[in-house]
Amino acid sequence: MFGILLAAGIILVIGILIMMFRLEVLVDIVKRKSGKPGHSNKINAFLFMAFGIVGVVWILWYSWAEFDRYNLPLASKHGAETDELFWITTAITGVVFIITNILLFYFSFKYQHQEGKRAKFYPHNNKLELIWTVLPAIALAVLISKGLIVWGDIMEKAPDDAEVIEVMGYQFAWDVRYPGKDNSFGDYDFRLIDGSNLFGLDLEDDNSYDDFSALEIHIPKGKTVLVNIRARDVLHSFYLPHFRVKMDAVPGMQTHFKFEATKTTAEMRAELNDPEFNYELACAEICGRGHFSMRKIVVVDELEDYEKWKAQQKAWLKLNPDYLSKVPAAKREAAIIKAGITKEELNASL
Template structure:
């Protein structure tokens, strides 16, 4: 109801302004062309000031109304993401101050000098002004670029020694996650070996012993609170982009060219749900690069848990090698031996009877 009322008031204001302008036009016809021009200049100059004030109030109101729905209203989900927030706030502060000052001067000048008889002074060149508006923006932009590069080199550099490593592969239109297993190393893969029907989404070479304990899943990406994670990112078809908005991270997923970045989760999913006051909160991994007609649906779930919960989850995961080769799965052999033992006991019992 409030929204409809606001729209009605805005429409009414425009109607009133239009009617005032029409009335002014009729009056100007009666008074003469010169008088009409001066009158129109006064109206336009006044409207410039009104537009400035109403516009500033509108910006403030929209910020108050919708800021809580933006990511900046909630703390970054990663330790390193706080650097991105800081950089963004600095950029907003610098550009915001420049924007407000220039717009205030622009609209005020339009009002103050609406119909001045003073002669305009033209000057072809001014060394001081040239230096001022060249050097100052150059220094400010250089500082912003240096801050950005410093953060970029941190995120894409080598992670701490205790960091876990997870491989993230994009495909149209989902994500595939691979954990290296107990040996801490990924097995080799070859794109020509990709075969979804045989449960080999990544083209893993099963002859490589390092691949025998790798865990591949498309269900969700599970991370540990407080433990750095290095993402090795790739794609098996077109260019995608790993977008981690809650962690303030993103990186291109390029076919044939692995890219990396790392960060440290700060809050578990449950803790972030409390911070956002959203019981259904989940961390998301999205594709931030247009990759086809179902690009909108390329969404994955990230779950950040405590170390103990992660240990329990990883212990329940079966290496993909054993999924593909169930005959080599020791648990299947135990079940088979147990079944044979039951059958033998049953036969003995029947024989006695």
């Protein structure tokens, strides 16, 4: 019933509009305008000016009033530099944006058609053109040089003592791997991947025995973290909004991003006055149905807490003792010790 009423209403409105349109056309024909711009020219000119003023005021007001909402809290060292460059760019472009748009609308308003007036024949002026070629060039030189320096710093090779972790994206989640006590990652091979061995750990490599995974990504504050990023099915993108970190995860190729966290989770909770706050890892490259749900919590600890946390983690092999059968017989004893597998666990798995 409601549907029918709605449809009838819409038809009625459209009918009225068409009637008004016909009426307007007929009146127009009776008046028979001579093709000269009349009243509507003034209205359009005025609307441009009004639009410009209202628009600029609204934008300035919103940018000021809602700053805390759209300005994402920052928690990394290099992020301070990219944010600074962002705001420098905003300042330069903001001024140009307002001046050029307002001039555009003002000229439209000021130079609207006037009967008997003649436009100024002004085909070119080399000096003017030179000025507005050089001025943007200078502004751009500033932005480029600053940008290249910052980019160079961020993409520089990580220091040797950096904390290295590996993150892998797949449809539709992230997984993290730590090198364990020996500080080196075990080899992997995508052909070894199965339901439990998500990373495709190669158990013939000694380094893999103490590698561990975790439900949340923990990183230390104040120490460079190097993330080795990979994907095992389609493209994903490792995106940490609060740390200004983004790097694609590419199947068949490892990518890297190094950064240093400057605020622990606890500090950020205090700063935002939000005890529920968590840093989050998101996917920023379309990867399929669940693209919007690839969330993983990132926890930033003080360095000593981080070391403590690491010490508590159990090796992947310890949690999956079944896979001992894949370890070559000669290395099995060493693997059991390195992974910290207890007798009971061993017996349970057999």
